[in-house]
Amino acid sequence: MTKGKVAVILLLLAGAATWWAANYYSSSGEVLPPLHTEQVGHGDVSQRVVAYGRLEPVQKVTVGSQVSGIVDQIFVDFNSVVERGQVIAQIDPSTFEAEVSSAQAELESAEAGLDLARTRWERVQELRERQFISPSEVEEASSTLRQAEAQVEVRRHALQRAQRELDRCTIKSPTDGIVISREVDVGQTVAASLSAPILFELAASLDRMLIHASVSEADIGNVLEGQRATFRVDAHRDRNFEGEVIQVRNSPMMEDNVVHYETIIAVDNSEQLLKPGMTTEVEIITEEKQDVMRVRNTALRARLPDNLRPADPDEAFDDGRTVYRLQNGELVAHSVRTGLTDGVYTEILEGVSPGDTLAVGLSLRSEQNGNDRSFMTGSQAQY
Structure with a gap:
């Protein structure tokens, strides 16, 4: 028998058991059948944006x-x-050493030519005072001296360039x-x-790292600098790490025809557990409330048979939700005003009190080998 057939049979059995329990208890006039319930309590509720990214060094x-x-x-x-x-590292310097030697020899040759040009210029100066040479010869000697000086500068710079190339063979x-x-x-x-x-x-340094996360355009409006974030990596699935949003970049990125925006999250890695390139699943906390009255979301979408569902409350909040409170063995409908939700819990602003028990659905408990088994209607079983 295939898994699909088994699932269908189990679903039919659960539905039949639920129908039987509801009709049995309603016809016999006895107390309410066993119910799956949730209790109103206190705790934290946060709204989060889920994104995926990778870890990179700060620099x-x-x-x-x-x-x-x-x-x-x-x-x-x-x-x-x-x-x-x-x-x-070191790159073989032999070729560059030869170039340095060649540049050094050319500089020495240019300096010798400069000495010769200076000596000739001094001699021309003496002959000019005695008017033994023409002005053109004086100009020629002056030009030769300037050319020799320029040639020395050219050769000096060539030597410096060759020396710099030699120094670059040593990688630092x-x-x-x-x-x-x-x-x-x-x-x-x-x-x-x-x-x-x-x-x-x-x-x-790897003591502090950055997550480059991609946030979809549908969620980017709720992400701001300074918000707290939690994330997980495959190497440490049993641990949640924390970070802080430090930058939301405006440059769009197209991934599978969906626009994303790169969000940078700073992470403390003083324990050296995180490594560059690790992929992360990030939850950015866009809004958070601590120690508020809350209840599991299943209580806000209770599924009860019509014969057990009480009448709707006389007064209801605008956009309120209806819950069914268990009171003295009876179910009473209440309208509640809700606040922040995180997908599992929802904040309750008005309508019920901490400690109230809310019905979620029918539950049949049978003892088999000392174990209790509960059957819940609809999607309640996932919680």
Whole structure:
């Protein structure tokens, strides 16, 4: 027998048992049949927006290379803790060392040419005082000196550029943090012709993280900065973590033809239980009331047979709900004014008092092997 047939048979049996109990007790004139009830009490009620997102470090830095070459050494690995300025990798510097040597030699040659031009200029100055040379020769000597000075500056800058390229072969950490990704191995060639290749990803700190959650456009109007949020991750399903909304971004994102808005939630990770990239199920608390009179939602949609349902109350609140209070073995209908609801509990503003017992539906209890079994009508069983 298939599961579907079993479910249909159980549903028919429960309905038949309910019908029998209602008719039996009404015809025999005895007390009310067993009822499934809920009691009015006190507790917290909150309205929440559900969203999904991922955990990311507060600051994530991508470390690349501005020069091309072969990775000669790597000094850190995944999860290594690094400090700002610490050497984390080395690219083979031999080519750049040769360029530095060549630039140094060219600078020395230019400086020698400058010395020669200065000596000639001094000699021309002496001959000009004695009027032994023409003005054109003076101008030529002056121009040669300026060219020699400019050539020295060009060669000096070329040496500085070559030295800077050599320094870039030593990859240093730009910040204090932890290595969360290593993209290269020793011996690998990196090419920086068009864009800087990624070597490492560093997280500044994992003690504090951010959730990048996607909130649908239908709910984003209720989400504000400063609101409290709770969330769960698959790695710790038995624990609820807390955070705080710090930013609601205005840039829309289209996902499956639905507009979402990225909402940033700050999270304390001092216990180091959360890791970058974890997916989260977030509940943003948009409104919350503590220690208010409340009742389970099932009591607001009680299902009773017509012969047991009492007459509607004489006075009813506008947009109120009708509940059935158990009083001295009888059911009495009351109109209640409701407030905030969280899908499980609803705040009761007026109409009943704490401790009142409200009927939800019929319940048949039979003892079998010492266990009680209750049958509830309709959708009551889910609660």
